[in-house]
Amino acid sequence: xxxMSSSEHDSESSILLHLPPLSQSLFDAEPSxxxxxxxxxxxPSSDPSSPTSSGYAPERxxxxxxxxxxxxxxxxxxxxxxxxxxxxxxxxxxWLPGKRHGDEDDASISWRKRKKHFFVLSHxxxxxxxxxxxxxxxxxxxxxxxxxxxxxxxGGDHVKLxxxxxxxxxxxxxxxxxxxxxxxxxxxxxxxxxxxxxIHGQMIVILTKSVNRCFEKNPKFDMTPLLGGTDIVFSxxxxxxxxxxxxxxxxxxxxxxxxxxxxxxxxxxxxxADSGVLFAILMCRHKVISLVGAQKxxxxxxDMLLLANFVMSSESFRTSEAFSPVCLPRYNALAFLxxxxxxxxxxxxxxxxxxSSDSFYHxxxxxxxxxxxxxxxxxxxxxxxxxxxxxxRVEDLPPLPRSGSSHLGQHRVPSDSPERSREPxxxxxxxxxxxxxxxxxxxxxxxxxxxxxxxxNTPKQQKRLxxxxxxxxxxxxxxxxxxxxxxxxxxxxxxxxxxxxxxxELYAAFDPLADKALAIKTCNRVCQWVKxxxxxxxxLGASPFSW
Amino acid sequence: xxxxxxxxxxxxxxxxxxxxxxxxxxxxxxxxxxxVLLGDSGVGKSCIVLRxxxxxxxxxxxxxxxxxxxxxxxxxQDSTTVKFEIWDTAGQxxxxxxxxxxxxxxxxxxxxYDITSPESFSKAQYWVKELQKHGSPDIVMALVGNKxxxxxxxxxxxxxxxxxAEKNGMFFIETSAKTADNINELFEDIVDxxxxxxxxxxxxx
Numbered sequence: 148x149x150x151m152s153s154s155e156h157d158s159e160s161s162i163l164l165h166l167p168p169l170s171q172s173l174f175d176a177e178p179s180x181x182x183x184x185x186x187x188x189x190x191p192s193s194d195p196s197s198p199t200s201s202g203y204a205p206e207r208x209x210x211x212x213x214x215x216x217x218x219x220x221x222x223x224x225x226x227x228x229x230x231x232x233x234x235x236x237x238x239x240x241x242w243l244p245g246k247r248h249g250d251e252d253d254a255s256i257s258w259r260k261r262k263k264h265f266f267v268l269s270h271x272x273x274x275x276x277x278x279x280x281x282x283x284x285x286x287x288x289x290x291x292x293x294x295x296x297x298x299x300x301x302g303g304d305h306v307k308l309x310x311x312x313x314x315x316x317x318x319x320x321x322x323x324x325x326x327x328x329x330x331x332x333x334x335x336x337x338x339x340x341x342x343x344x345x346i347h348g349q350m351i352v353i354l355t356k357s358v359n360r361c362f363e364k365n366p367k368f369d370m371t372p373l374l375g376g377t378d379i380v381f382s383x384x385x386x387x388x389x390x391x392x393x394x395x396x397x398x399x400x401x402x403x404x405x406x407x408x409x410x411x412x413x414x415x416x417x418x419x420a421d422s423g424v425l426f427a428i429l430m431c432r433h434k435v436i437s438l439v440g441a442q443k444x445x446x447x448x449x450d451m452l453l454l455a456n457f458v459m460s461s462e463s464f465r466t467s468e469a470f471s472p473v474c475l476p477r478y479n480a481l482a483f484l485x486x487x488x489x490x491x492x493x494x495x496x497x498x499x500x501x502x503s504s505d506s507f508y509h510x511x512x513x514x515x516x517x518x519x520x521x522x523x524x525x526x527x528x529x530x531x532x533x534x535x536x537x538x539x540r541v542e543d544l545p546p547l548p549r550s551g552s553s554h555l556g557q558h559r560v561p562s563d564s565p566e567r568s569r570e571p572x573x574x575x576x577x578x579x580x581x582x583x584x585x586x587x588x589x590x591x592x593x594x595x596x597x598x599x600x601x602x603x604n605t606p607k608q609q610k611r612l613x614x615x616x617x618x619x620x621x622x623x624x625x626x627x628x629x630x631x632x633x634x635x636x637x638x639x640x641x642x643x644x645x646x647x648x649x650x651x652e653l654y655a656a657f658d659p660l661a662d663k664a665l666a667i668k669t670c671n672r673v674c675q676w677v678k679x680x681x682x683x684x685x686x687l688g689a690s691p692f693s694w
Numbered sequence: 695x696x697x698x699x700x701x702x703x704x705x706x707x708x709x710x711x712x713x714x715x716x717x718x719x720x721x722x723x724x725x726x727x728x729x730v731l732l733g734d735s736g737v738g739k740s741c742i743v744l745r746x747x748x749x750x751x752x753x754x755x756x757x758x759x760x761x762x763x764x765x766x767x768x769x770x771q772d773s774t775t776v777k778f779e780i781w782d783t784a785g786q787x788x789x790x791x792x793x794x795x796x797x798x799x800x801x802x803x804x805x806x807y808d809i810t811s812p813e814s815f816s817k818a819q820y821w822v823k824e825l826q827k828h829g830s831p832d833i834v835m836a837l838v839g840n841k842x843x844x845x846x847x848x849x850x851x852x853x854x855x856x857x858x859a860e861k862n863g864m865f866f867i868e869t870s871a872k873t874a875d876n877i878n879e880l881f882e883d884i885v886d887x888x889x890x891x892x893x894x895x896x897x898x899x
Contacts, residue, residue: 354788375786376735376757462756463740471760472792486760504795507763
């Protein structure tokens, strides 16, 4: 294994030397695509001769609505302004699913200016997927990427990373499938490679790994038709790299719920699992309400991420109950499972997975039974309420020492209370300038992320914070120079504090002026708080997770 | 068919309840018909079903994943009620090998093409051949030319559809899910067509 640049570690070591302030560019937010002047240029819709195109102007098969997106792109700045106090931490109103800029190719200036490209190509250089632009027009570009990979491989080596000025080119070879990321976002190599791994996993969810056999039979096999209509799945996944911590934490998160409510859901799912269902998963958006696996069956958090993304991004599942083959790459990358999918409402959905292709009617009956129990125990309405209420808020952080049991939201202190004014540097956010935190339980493989407080309330700021966390995660887990136990880093945007123990990892963001000793004390309070409410924020016991 | 080999179980088990085999109900006044829609992606299968079941048309069509299951009950003029159990299958190539899962045990197969797309008409003929080869010999097939509202873009003549359907013993109709034209007729007439075509003991008790 060789790296074509040695500067990769230089950037990492600058983090670990704790030398604030880091250069501004390190945390430069990636300007949204929507603000690209070229992005709003009028462009023709997808090829009208394509068999997937519907013939109706506003619905363009897999390539989504181009004329609509034009209008929304123009409006997007205003939309972002208005949604600052949106209860959802990340307003999705400014993000449009599906492939955009489908008319671009490598000759377009707008295409070249995109901050982060993802490509998938075959070992013969045939394009399979491109985040931007039409795959078929990028055949020459794909061939170039393939040439780079095979040139190095012919020398008995593998290319992992190429640095060119501000750009990093990250390569991942998965048998006959090559994945490449070209990015000038300053994300660490490990993060980008992890994102390529996840993209490859999503491909396996849709096709299984046995797609590799097609390349054995015919090296020039064209894989694009097999992925027809899945642009939206990949664009949604790539979008989640900037808002969903599960993509780098390799853990899942639960919807905060009263312990009894989650227990009620778990009990009925367990009944179903005992009747021959492999996995029964009840989710609300990307958060788990409860899940149960058949004996000895274990589910990896990455599989859950990919499954949830697949289901959430495919609009047709919301229309009616569905039965679809899916593959869980970490469970068995070679075979399909069959998923019964039903949305109880806009947000809450049930996935029942089985190995048997003829069990639709059985699973449908299971769902009817589950739905009756969920309604009776108010699980669905509680889930909706939890969505509205949100999860842990830094403003509610209870003071130490703790005594007795605690509940979410119980400690909301009025802003004029004496308790709050005792805290120095309180300002906005929580105690001691705490703005946000993520707590990952290593034993449970679950994480809890606080709601975003007012200093971090635009998608752009949130993306920047996640990029900061990702960098922390990568440096804390760097095998070459790690592992590390704590890290305290200050720049002009915030103080980032990371604390890793055998049981948990804590990532916290503070006001850039926060006091170090106070910040550390606050982290202890956060950990205690998480322990106090773990019944409500985590799925405990009888976990089918093991790996 | 690309990676057909990657789909297991393609020719094993029967799909559906044993008592609804071939879609036959027990009572002439209460029929249950299992129906499957097949055809290329983007021809409007889901739009036809959603127009029929919910009376809706959404121009921003969603790509179907796997297959969606919907049901709708209608009353015929002779006061017979027919409950349709509809499998709306995905048109994408990767799902082609899975189609037997959904068409096995179906009484009616509705094969849809887009009158503005000759490719989709060829794909419809592929499905007809597939069903003739691997489907139940009793299955009633309907050929449907959808998007009939797009007359100015028409590339498949009505006569081509009629001729092909006649040659293969199929029911034929052109529809528009957008304008709702012939949608209810499709489902009502297919029952009439099936009852007259099939043996008495298959569809009616």
